[in-house]
Amino acid sequence: MARNIQERISSLKERRKGADGLVVLAADSAAYNSYQRKMYLPEAWEQRAGNRPYTQYALGAMQEVEPDYTRIGMQTAERIANQLGKRVGGFNLDFRLQGSVPLNVHIRGVSDVDLLTLIDQQFLSYDPTGIKSNTYWPSSDTSLDQLTQLRREEEPALKNAFPRATVDTTGSKAIKIFGGSLARSVDVVPSHWYDTADYQASGELHDRGVIILDRKANRTVTNYPFKHIRLVSDRDVLAAGGLRKAIRLCKNAKADSDRDIALPSFDIAAIMFHANQAALQTGAVHELAILAETQRHLDYLYSHREEAARLDVPDGTRKIFDTEAKFQGLLSLSCEMDELFKAVAAEHDLFGLAPSIDRGRQLLNEARVQ
Numbered sequence: 001m002a003r004n005i006q007e008r009i010s011s012l013k014e015r016r017k018g019a020d021g022l023v024v025l026a027a028d029s030a031a032y033n034s035y036q037r038k039m040y041l042p043e044a045w046e047q048r049a050g051n052r053p054y055t056q057y058a059l060g061a062m063q064e065v066e067p068d069y070t071r072i073g074m075q076t077a078e079r080i081a082n083q084l085g086k087r088v089g090g091f092n093l094d095f096r097l098q099g100s101v102p103l104n105v106h107i108r109g110v111s112d113v114d115l116l117t118l119i120d121q122q123f124l125s126y127d128p129t130g131i132k133s134n135t136y137w138p139s140s141d142t143s144l145d146q147l148t149q150l151r152r153e154e155e156p157a158l159k160n161a162f163p164r165a166t167v168d169t170t171g172s173k174a175i176k177i178f179g180g181s182l183a184r185s186v187d188v189v190p191s192h193w194y195d196t197a198d199y200q201a202s203g204e205l206h207d208r209g210v211i212i213l214d215r216k217a218n219r220t221v222t223n224y225p226f227k228h229i230r231l232v233s234d235r236d237v238l239a240a241g242g243l244r245k246a247i248r249l250c251k252n253a254k255a256d257s258d259r260d261i262a263l264p265s266f267d268i269a270a271i272m273f274h275a276n277q278a279a280l281q282t283g284a285v286h287e288l289a290i291l292a293e294t295q296r297h298l299d300y301l302y303s304h305r306e307e308a309a310r311l312d313v314p315d316g317t318r319k320i321f322d323t324e325a326k327f328q329g330l331l332s333l334s335c336e337m338d339e340l341f342k343a344v345a346a347e348h349d350l351f352g353l354a355p356s357i358d359r360g361r362q363l364l365n366e367a368r369v370q
Helices: 005-016 019-024 030-038 053-062 067-087 143-161 197-202 225-238 242-255 265-273 277-284 289-303 305-309 324-348 357-366
Strands: 093-098 113-119 166-168 175-178 186-195 209-214 219-223
Touching: 005 053, 005 242, 053 242, 053 289, 053 324, 067 093, 067 113, 067 143, 067 186, 093 225, 113 143, 113 209, 143 166, 143 175, 143 186, 143 209, 143 219, 225 242, 225 265, 225 277, 242 265, 242 277, 242 289, 242 324, 265 289, 265 324, 277 289, 289 305, 289 324, 289 357, 305 324, 324 357
Parallel strands: 113 186
Antiparallel strands: 093 113, 166 175, 175 186, 186 209, 209 219
């Protein structure tokens, strides 16, 4: 936590208000002008905590991005979906969002949006052990062939639909489009449905998988983005909103850290998914209790590496800590949270001193910040 707290607060404000994302917007666009106007308007969290800057930062780092920013991101993805639906002639397409934006754990005012462009009805994969497997028609086509062709059609379609935008086709799994009249950068992900055995039984979206193209590796990858969103969202309800706040807190701490924290957003969400949800629930009244539980959980995982190594991501597809780099990322994030926790606890100590860990947790679990 080498950068001073005022620098961190400034960085947090700029990130939340989109200042760090203005580069993707055309300087004469309505979106750019709107962000310029909003840049100097304070948010509610900025008025809290009085002369306690570490507390102010911790509270701000937990909050959701202003809903208008999220809405604009979704509308931008919808614009792109509408154009692809009209211009991609070889496929009927279904469109869904995945990632941090629909889960509402994104931390940037101008946040990238992930748009799945799914082949609909014409082609899909299915689990042959499912109860409805005999209702599907096997195809001689392969996922790799179908998705490669879809990508070949989508790249020129995007360029023709948004001639002033930049269409970056170098990515292996997504086509990135930004600039021009677009208010957000959008990652367009060619994909198709995978009907799991669970989906065949339930018909619920969260049980349905997707298969995406990894062009550089010349292979396909199966993901379960809607299961991840559903499970994290359901657990957040049990935690009275504390789980999403803890995830955002970790992501902002990573963004403002001078340390190298090799943990992607998906894994940070997975780590906090296994935190004590009752402790996070305390944050509905004592918001700083979320910081206390986040610090405790990260410290515990790194101190109990064998237990951490057994933890799965929410959708159950792999272990969270499947590389040594992620354990090192956990250490760095834990150190970052230790330092923030101690600084906030000191601000709530009667004598302004850094209390013991146990005393600090007690202070934050009981603190009320208006």
